[in-house]
Amino acid sequence: MLEIQRLRSDKDGVLTGLLKRNIDATNTINEILEIDSLWRSSKTELETIFAELNQLSRKIGVFFKEGKQEEASQLKLETISLKGKESDLKLKVDEMESKITALLYSLPNVPHADVAQGKSPEENEQIASYGELPVFSFSAMPHWDLVKKYDLIDFELGVKVTGAGFPFYRGKGAKLQRALISFFLDEADKAGYEEFITPLLVNEASGIGTGQLPDKEGQMYHSPEDDLYLIPTAEVPLTNIYRDVILPNEDFSIKLTGYTPCFRREAGSYGKDVRGLNRLHQFDKVEIVRIENPKNSERALKEMVEHVRELLVKLELPFRVLRLCGGDMGFASAMTFDFEVYSAAQEKWLEVSSVSRFDTFQSNRLKLRYKDEQKKSQLCHTLNGSALALPRILAALLENNQTPDGIKIPRVLQSYTGFSIIQ
């Protein structure tokens, strides 16, 4: 949620920023500011009434103590008309507040100055690439055939036991999965992130805190009996650790990581691009989360991008890094870098990581603050990124490393898997 102070002080900046998302928010913001100024004057009026009532009550109390019944009842009469005004005004003020909140919730984050305008993924800027695209002297198999050939993943079994998008990993497929998780966590640990094992179900307040609720309700699995949501990413439990927290000073840098399964309903995304491991209802991911002083968030973003880059280099996968254009960025993000690995048999780039800075957009909802030098509360900046999401990494590893003799395991994983080739 954008801060209303920002709309008051820099309306034009916000408007031009949102244009990068191809959103013309003029009407919304004008409406917010109109209601806001009316709200402020009404609020002042209301508080004056409260102040008068408080004073009268105090006097009545004193009169009663002194036994002056007459004077007290006199004053009681005065409160009646004030109370009438109060309840009318209070209704209006409440109405205005919820209207403002609803309008603020509807506005996405303002893209950072360096973000380009654009409508679709084609307009994302490629800022780096690494590795060579594999060439095969034989006809390469897509991963959904490879996993069948080598008994690594059983999609049909998943359909039987649960439904589409819930695969079984088995044998070396399961081991490889576990190896990747351990590798990612170890790398995060080396980079100074504290590891967590988090709850996989969260309450409504947490969903609101990180922005999944109320807008993206349909994307999460929900247990109505207990009113709990299955997490779509570890970002939710990890970031919500710091919901309603005020850090005591301005000298902090919080780095969290965690492996969790992620659950996504993916309502409405059927058909192409969902084959095999490309899009699942349940998948594994290691997430990194940072909470930073605003002055350090730019550096933090760079470090996170570098961290993800290193992971992919070590896995020997060809990849490219994109800075997303305004139109392709997530609702809460101010800047996002996507990492895509090349999947050789599908001949496609697959998104395996998304690293974003949210500035104060999340912390405003989370009420996550720190005390500055003047001991004033300021909103923190939050950032997060996948490091990494497993299924598409697995898809690319299998496809790119296939040989007539089997699938070769990257060197860095071999100590984790205990084998160097899948035959």
Place this chain on the structure above:
RNA sequence: GGUGGGAUGGGUGAGUGGCUGAAACCAACAGUUUGCUAAACUGUCGUACGGGUAACUGUACCGCGAGUUCGAAUCUCGCUCCCACCGCCA
């Protein structure tokens, strides 16, 4: 699932209708003292919003939401959560 008990500031905890935004203690922070540390003493010590350049000031908040009352942390009702014991279970 059953039965009880509870929810007050960073923590412990007092407070059953008015001068209580909230005692006291602890913790924390600043200062005095000190060769250093400790101790002692002094002071500060919630959040949000509104008004004001500012000093400051008004209002709201004692789990959440309603109600009674001139006035509610305190009384009434509903809800949520937590704890303990029993049952069941990894």
